[in-house]
Amino acid sequence: xxxxxxxxxxxxxxxxxxxxxxxxxxxxxxxxxxxxxxxxxxxxxxxxxxxxxxxxxxxxxxxxxxxxxxxxxxxxxxxxxxxxxxxxxxxxxxxxxxxxxxxxxxxxxxxxxxxxxxxxxxxxxxxxxxxxxxxxxxxxxxxxxxxxxxxxxxxxxxxxxxxxxxxxxxxxxxxxxxxxxxxxxxxxxxxxxxxxxxxxxxxxxxxxxxxxxxxxxxxxxxxxxxxxxxxxxxxxxxxxxxxxxxxxxxxxxxxxxxxxxxxxxxxxxxxxxxxxxxxxxxxxxxxxxxxxxxxxxxxxxxxxx
Numbered sequence: 135x136x137x138x139x140x141x142x143x144x145x146x147x148x149x150x151x152x153x154x155x156x157x158x159x160x161x162x163x164x165x166x167x168x169x170x171x172x173x174x175x176x177x178x179x180x181x182x183x184x185x186x187x188x189x190x191x192x193x194x195x196x197x198x199x200x201x202x203x204x205x206x207x208x209x210x211x212x213x214x215x216x217x218x219x220x221x222x223x224x225x226x227x228x229x230x231x232x233x234x235x236x237x238x239x240x241x242x243x244x245x246x247x248x249x250x251x252x253x254x255x256x257x258x259x260x261x262x263x264x265x266x267x268x269x270x271x272x273x274x275x276x277x278x279x280x281x282x283x284x285x286x287x288x289x290x291x292x293x294x295x296x297x298x299x300x301x302x303x304x305x306x307x308x309x310x311x312x313x314x315x316x317x318x319x320x321x322x323x324x325x326x327x328x329x330x331x332x333x334x335x336x337x338x339x340x341x342x343x344x345x346x347x348x349x350x351x352x353x354x355x356x357x358x359x360x361x362x363x364x365x366x367x368x369x370x371x372x373x374x375x376x377x378x379x380x381x382x383x384x385x386x387x388x389x390x391x392x393x394x395x396x397x398x399x400x401x402x403x404x405x406x407x408x409x410x411x412x413x414x415x416x417x418x419x420x421x422x423x424x425x426x427x428x429x430x431x432x433x434x435x436x437x438x439x
Contacts, residue, residue, distance in 0.1 A: 145339055148180040149182070152184045206422070230360055250263070
């Protein structure tokens with residue numbers, strides 16, 4: 135895949151699922167919105183499998199997830215890219231950061247991180263990592279390495295500020311803590327991989343769930359430090375909610391496509407329900423995503439759930 139959008143397709147969107155289980159309806163709705171946003175302006179749409187988590191990703195879910203997307207009418211350009219086959223790119227990015235003295239080993243346990251993150255840290259967000267291992271002396275490093283505990287790798291951000299415009303959330307400002315770019319099990323971290331991948335694939339528009347809004351500042355920091363071009367458009371769509379107003383989850387009953395079909399609904403009925411939940415169609419609609427392309431606009435989704 136070219137690292138820049140084609141002049142014939144100035145918009146390049148993507149959907150990037152993690153193969154750790156079945157999609158729930160909220161996942162399918164986000165995929166539909168990302169697809170609609172790209173296709174409604176004649177853009178390209180890419181599929182990327184985010185299977186970096188070696189402990190949770192399973193091969194069987196890749197086939198299941200791609201099949202479900204096809205069933206609801208989502209197509210994509212080219213072959214799906216798999217993060218597990220792109221380790222070389224992520225390693226190069228880390229070496230670039232290392233060359234600028236922007237990474238350090240972190241030996242903190244999860245309990246230590248939780249305890250440290252619970253304390254106030256000035257203008258950093260709640261739960262931010264305070265830099266416990268940032269300035270360890272040579273002796274302290276040797277002592278920690280002697281324990282045999284493998285370190286994670288964090289970046290030195292110096293509480294950098296970020297600001298960006300989100301189509302639905304407006305101006306987003308904040309500060310960034312020293313986040314992980316490689317976990318202590320050796321897996322590369324989400325923020326590093328997604329930044330490298332979106333830049334390498336020439337993605338111009340990111341449409342994803344609002345639960346990932348807080349990661350964007352970290353990714354923008356990485357784009358800058360790695361000298362990469364960031365997407366020009368960010369859209370964090372509302373999460374799909376259950377009848378109780380809470381984020382859609384298994385406790386809400388039939389929350390997957392297969393469960394809805396088993397209960398007697400058709401695919402157009404399920405897609406119609408997804409569209410209705412975000413204000414794109416009236417209740418009771420039976421349709422497919424292609425029926426929503428004409429006149430589609432993400433800007434009309436603000437405040438929906």
